[in-house]
Amino acid sequence: MFYREAGDFKTSYAADNQTFPILFDRYRYYFVLFVGVAIIPFIINDYWANSILIPFLIYAIAAIGLNILTGYCGQVSLGTGGFMAVGAYTSYKLMTAFPGLDMISITLLSGAMTAMVGVAFGLPSLRIKGFYLAVATLAAQFFLIWLFNKVPWFYNYSASGQISAPERDFFYFINIPVTGPNAESWAKYLFCFLFVFVLAWVARNLTRGSVGRQWMAIRDMDIAAEIIGVNPLKAKLTAFAASSFYVGIAGALLFTVYLGAVEVGEAYGITKSFLVLFMIIIGGLGSIFGSFAGAAFMVILPVVLRNILTGTMGWDSALATHFEFVIVGALIMFFLIVEPHGLARLWALVKEKLRLWPFPH
Amino acid sequence: MKKLAFIAVSAAIAAGSPAAADLVFPSLSYRTGPYAAGGIPFADGYADYMTLLNERDGGIGGVITRVPECETAYNTERGVECYESTRGEGALVYQPLSTGITYQLIPRTTADGIPLHTMGYGRTSAANGNVFSHVFNYPGNYWDAASVIVNQLLEENDGSLEGQTIALLYHNSAYGREPIRTLETLSAQHGFELTQLAVDHPGQEQGNQWLQIRRERPDYVVMWGWGVMNQVAVQEAVNIRYPMENFIGNWWAGAEHDVASVGADAAGYRSLNMNRLGDMPVFAEIQEHVIDAGLAAGDGSNLGSVLYTRGMYAAFLAAEAARTAQEIHGVAEIDASMMRDGMEALNITDEVMEAAGMPGIGPEFTVTCEDHGGTGMAIMQQWDGEAWVTLTDFIAPDDSVTQPLVEEDSAQYAEENGIEPQCAES
Numbered sequence: 001m002f003y004r005e006a007g008d009f010k011t012s013y014a015a016d017n018q019t020f021p022i023l024f025d026r027y028r029y030y031f032v033l034f035v036g037v038a039i040i041p042f043i044i045n046d047y048w049a050n051s052i053l054i055p056f057l058i059y060a061i062a063a064i065g066l067n068i069l070t071g072y073c074g075q076v077s078l079g080t081g082g083f084m085a086v087g088a089y090t091s092y093k094l095m096t097a098f099p100g101l102d103m104i105s106i107t108l109l110s111g112a113m114t115a116m117v118g119v120a121f122g123l124p125s126l127r128i129k130g131f132y133l134a135v136a137t138l139a140a141q142f143f144l145i146w147l148f149n150k151v152p153w154f155y156n157y158s159a160s161g162q163i164s165a166p167e168r169d170f171f172y173f174i175n176i177p178v179t180g181p182n183a184e185s186w187a188k189y190l191f192c193f194l195f196v197f198v199l200a201w202v203a204r205n206l207t208r209g210s211v212g213r214q215w216m217a218i219r220d221m222d223i224a225a226e227i228i229g230v231n232p233l234k235a236k237l238t239a240f241a242a243s244s245f246y247v248g249i250a251g252a253l254l255f256t257v258y259l260g261a262v263e264v265g266e267a268y269g270i271t272k273s274f275l276v277l278f279m280i281i282i283g284g285l286g287s288i289f290g291s292f293a294g295a296a297f298m299v300i301l302p303v304v305l306r307n308i309l310t311g312t313m314g315w316d317s318a319l320a321t322h323f324e325f326v327i328v329g330a331l332i333m334f335f336l337i338v339e340p341h342g343l344a345r346l347w348a349l350v351k352e353k354l355r356l357w358p359f360p361h
Numbered sequence: 362m363k364k365l366a367f368i369a370v371s372a373a374i375a376a377g378s379p380a381a382a383d384l385v386f387p388s389l390s391y392r393t394g395p396y397a398a399g400g401i402p403f404a405d406g407y408a409d410y411m412t413l414l415n416e417r418d419g420g421i422g423g424v425i426t427r428v429p430e431c432e433t434a435y436n437t438e439r440g441v442e443c444y445e446s447t448r449g450e451g452a453l454v455y456q457p458l459s460t461g462i463t464y465q466l467i468p469r470t471t472a473d474g475i476p477l478h479t480m481g482y483g484r485t486s487a488a489n490g491n492v493f494s495h496v497f498n499y500p501g502n503y504w505d506a507a508s509v510i511v512n513q514l515l516e517e518n519d520g521s522l523e524g525q526t527i528a529l530l531y532h533n534s535a536y537g538r539e540p541i542r543t544l545e546t547l548s549a550q551h552g553f554e555l556t557q558l559a560v561d562h563p564g565q566e567q568g569n570q571w572l573q574i575r576r577e578r579p580d581y582v583v584m585w586g587w588g589v590m591n592q593v594a595v596q597e598a599v600n601i602r603y604p605m606e607n608f609i610g611n612w613w614a615g616a617e618h619d620v621a622s623v624g625a626d627a628a629g630y631r632s633l634n635m636n637r638l639g640d641m642p643v644f645a646e647i648q649e650h651v652i653d654a655g656l657a658a659g660d661g662s663n664l665g666s667v668l669y670t671r672g673m674y675a676a677f678l679a680a681e682a683a684r685t686a687q688e689i690h691g692v693a694e695i696d697a698s699m700m701r702d703g704m705e706a707l708n709i710t711d712e713v714m715e716a717a718g719m720p721g722i723g724p725e726f727t728v729t730c731e732d733h734g735g736t737g738m739a740i741m742q743q744w745d746g747e748a749w750v751t752l753t754d755f756i757a758p759d760d761s762v763t764q765p766l767v768e769e770d771s772a773q774y775a776e777e778n779g780i781e782p783q784c785a786e787s
Contacts, residue, residue, distance in 0.1 A: 025374065096777070158773075159538065162461075164464060181473075260436075260465055260469070261467075261468075262470060263437065265533060266437060266562060267437060302440065318392030318397075318401075318432060320432070322393060338412060
């Protein structure tokens with residue numbers, strides 16, 4: 001009934017190759033965009049923005065970034081937290097050094113800076129693979145955090161080593177603050193939404209183009225890929241660069257828009273690397289939709305659980321927190337047993353079912 | 362899935378919508394994670410004192426108090442969520458008990474017009490009320506604490522620390538790094554050598570730091586620790602047979618649970634305390650009205666412990682500020698901006714403390730528009746193997762050292778954020 005190809009005639013190659021070839025899927029996508037741009041900004045309040053939607057959008061960017069590297073190119077990385085910190089500190093230095101700069105430029109520059117750092121730490125991937133590469137990226141994680149703690153220049157010699165985001169505008173002719181305490185929730189939300197939309201669109205098109213095919217060839221079997229003419233140096237380093245660009249932007253937004261003040265060891269520690277890795281494993285490796293699903297699962301579910309357990313059921317907050325760990329952990333195991341390929345695969349199966357519903361064979 | 366979550370959250374929010382006309386004191390507590398050992402007694406003390414006011418006096422000025430609790434697990438992201446979820450209930454004052462969360466809440470609370478009370482933690486330069494209009498850190502701050510420790514050591518060493526070495530063992534976070542600037546200044550002034558030893562979150566790994574202490578044998582080890590870090594440090598000090606009376610913690614590193622696991626071997630370990638210990642009439646009343654009535658926030662076992670007492674002291678200061686605000690504005694149901702005025706006009710005297718059943722729990726102090734920091738005085742206490750014993754009376758910090766640092770740091774903040782001094786016109 002739903003998701004049927006019938007009646008949707010393609011008359012050009014472009015139409016045939018579009019991301020959402022099924023009419024119903026396309027409408028659903030437009031609908032989500034419409035709700036995201038034209039409805040949510042008008043009804044959003046501070047709680048929804050700061051506790052649910054903004055962290056979801058930011059972690060979705062990080063998950064897409066790590067998915068490019070791990071899901072599409074097959075290079076396991078545990079350095080996500082460190083790369084996010086690079087993005088955050090670049091933003092901080094740019095914000096304080098160039099007070100006139102707008103947030104879009106700052107965020108993009110932070111991504112570019114992180115891409116360069118990512119390439120530098122991606123060089124060992126040409127020699128080492130699998131678990132060994134994971135350990136090498138783990139070293140990047142610890143080194144970067146140590147660096148930002150150790151060198152006072154990065155935090156402008158403040159007494160506490162904390163960095164905090166001053167007020168900056170959306171874009172140079174859009175004078176709406178998106179950082180700092182006076183930023184409106186809808187502005188912060190739309191700013192993140194814009195980045196998520198553009199970056200997800202770019203990622204989708206990168207991964208199905210020639211670059212993405214090279215990444216996937218390397219992932220599936222690097223020797224075979226090399227024999228058929230894929231340059232592993234280029235493929236791996238572009239994957240590291242693109243991935244770090246995304247992760248850096250996520251780290252920058254986490255600091256500037258979401259948290260406002262950051263303690264590097266706490267906000268960008270090893271737990272953050274694992275969190276993003278779990279997102280893509282649960283969401284689905286090698287899937288853009290999976291990145292969104294994983295981010296939603298890891299960010300929104302704990303908040304929902306907390307609200308139900310303490311708000312609706314009136315549990316003690318400590319007990320609720322302990323149970324939150326139990327329930328989220330159990331759900332992760334359940335999903336991985338039922339569907340090892342993640343929520344993205346589950347979604348694909350649902351689509352298959354919906355197509356036949358209500359008259360299955 | 363998402364739709365379901367949406368419905369569930371909407372339902373949860375709708376169910377938790379506030380009943381108006383209470384005095385709301387949100388408690389951003391942490392009863393889980395590596396810092397829970399300190400978070401639990403503090404949160405219990407805070408909530409129990411508010412319950413006592415409700416049960417015994419019918420609230421503050423006739424208005425019932427309410428303490429909605431939100432679990433942060435000492436994590437800044439959860440702290441933000443807690444702030445947003447409790448703010449709408451008419452929160453009067455926030456006390457996050459975490460320096461990291463404090464740094465996030467300073468700009469937010471100021472923009473939202475809600476006062477933030479960071480009692481003996483948080484951003485030290487917030488003592489300058491000229492710049493930080495909505496942040497209060499009375500009765501003391503970290504720079505005061507560092508200065509108090511050095512003053513006490515000066516007294517023990519006949520006024521000179523020339524040539525001595527002091528190692529600072531600190532939690533590698535904003536919290537632990539705060540005293541460094543003061544200690545550096547003091548080190549230049551008094552001629553002692555300062556060694557800095559950072560311990561990373563959560564603080565269980567301290568082997569290297571103690572190896573260095575063992576090798577270099579500093580004359581004193583000063584600790585800025587919290588949570589599990591304190592217990593590990595005390596254990597390590599005992600392991601290398603460091604003379605315990607030369608090992609001094611700040612006021613967040615001197616509770617029963619920090620030393621109880623080592624017990625008698627830790628005897629001699631000293632720490633600061635910003636509130637006096639011992640039996641106070643208020644404990645009997647809490648026992649009677651709160652714990653025996655089954656209204657305690659925890660299991661009641663923490664009553665009278667160091668951090669329980671401090672949580673209760675924090676609640677007492679908040680309640681007195683609310684009372685002051687009620688007097689200033691002549692209304693019983695105050696809001697956050699009135700609460701701020703009350704905090705700024707707070708005057709804690711011996712009579713006030715006596716009346717609340719906690720005579721001499723803290724120093725007498727007055728808050729003004731310029732000075733949000735209180736006196737900064739602290740006592741020195743010592744673990745005798747079974748209990749904490751008060752060693753000294755309240756020791757004053759050296760304001761001539763801390764005050765310029767406060768001015769300098771707050772001026773930098775004011776410049777970065779474009780803040781005009783708020784006290785000038787009044």
